[in-house]
Amino acid sequence: MAATLHDVARLAGVSIKTVSNVINDYPHIRPTTREKVEEAIAELGYTPNLTARNLRSGRTGAIALALPDLSLAYFAELAAQVIHEAEAAGVVVLVEQTGADRDREMDLLRSPRLKLTDGLIFSPLGMGQEDAAALDVSYPLVLLGERIFDGPTDHVTMRNVEAAKAATEYLLRAGRRRIAVVGAHEGEVIGSAALRLQGYREALADAGIAYDDSIVGYTTLWHRANGADSMRELLARGVEFDAVFGLNDTLALGAMRVLQEAGKRVPEDVAVIGFDGLDEAEYSIPSLTTVDPGREWIAKTAVATLLERIGAGEEKPAARTLLADFRMLERESAPART
Incomplete structure (x- = not known):
């Protein structure tokens, strides 16, 4: 039978609450206690019940990422970076491809599939400035790209x-x-x-x-x-x-x-x-x-901003525009002096 929280607590000689605090990375735990619990988890091969934890917290542990076209290298590399940043935060990413089609992008914003996630990072290419009101949604949303500005949600973009x-x-x-x-x-x-x-x-x-x-x-x-x-x-x-x-x-x-x-x-x-x-x-x-143009920073900031929105719950801080810094990469095709 699979090990339980009680088994870990018994082997480590601590309370169930302490084991839970270690699993959830609660900061105020003595290093010796954390080490005992982690050793017991490893010895028993204990795996937390994420489904139960998500039900208690009201979160899924997943976010959505919607991009126009993964055959374009920029979006493929951006997706890889977003997934990397999300995994580091303990979150999985569900990727949607919209084909840069306005109707598909609008449908996605209303899609019941988003109920499987806690929020959305969205890079529209078919929608335009006239569609800004469609971004006023009930779930956490972070906007990418250069098609819509001054909308009702956080916007992470480049200069x-x-x-x-x-x-x-x-x-x-x-x-x-x-x-x-x-x-x-x-x-x-x-x-x-x-x-x-x-x-x-x-x-x-x-x-x-x-x-x-x-x-x-x-x-x-x-x-x-x-x-x-x-x-x-x-x-x-x-x-x-x-x-x-x-x-x-x-x-x-x-x-x-x-x-x-x-x-x-x-x-x-x-x-x-x-x-x-x-x-x-x-x-x-x-x-x-x-x-x-700061792709790595954009991915990192988009994930962090979305998770911040998710953590805020019902609170809705004012929307922000966050701009990446850029840098020139001098190589052979255009040296500074020829």
Whole structure:
């Protein structure tokens, strides 16, 4: 038969309450007592009854994470980091993929499946600013991404404008003056593409360089193939450029492949910079210079903020916007001086 709480208490020579305090990591326990209880747990192979504990606390011990597209490396790496942070806090993560579809995102917010969890970390891509009221839900919610701002819930996000401006300024300091863009979204006002393009334009304006739409490549999605197609289109136009800013790393990698196929040397002829700090960017040939927008911090902060909301119970502190710091990762595709 499986060992019980009573068995552990008897073997350790302590009360059942003391065993419970050790299991729940109660701080005010003498080290010698904690050691005795932990030794008894190990000897008996005792496993706490999480179901019973969750029923008593009214919590499931699980959180949900909803992301647009796990085939995009950024979201896959973000999910892995969220799971890591949650596991460190003793919480499991149920992952949902919305396909960047507004209807699916709206349905998810009302889904009965969320009753299996204590809260949601949510990164919408189909919803927009006009949908902010839909985030006023009865359960703990932390928002990610750049589609909705000033909503009724905590928002953990990156400094898109500032980071994109810094990336463009980096290329300008390296002597590049005709900086093409890959990944802009036609007509977008709010979103990652629009914000990063804004930062690019601000850097050009500060340097006294006129914005030239002929060297801006527009796409719909942000996969490698889109970056490659956009670069082929730019080359076919015959426009001159000496650098490329991919609005994410996968776009930049796709564009860099096409440049090399066309006989362009990277970085001698065309410097290339990305955005996201993906793990794979370090291993491309040449390795990709990129902006790390603080993905690790975003994951850690999102989990901690959600758990704080869950722990607050019925209390609802004012919503906060929490912004990650970014850093440039200089590599071979765009050294500071060429």
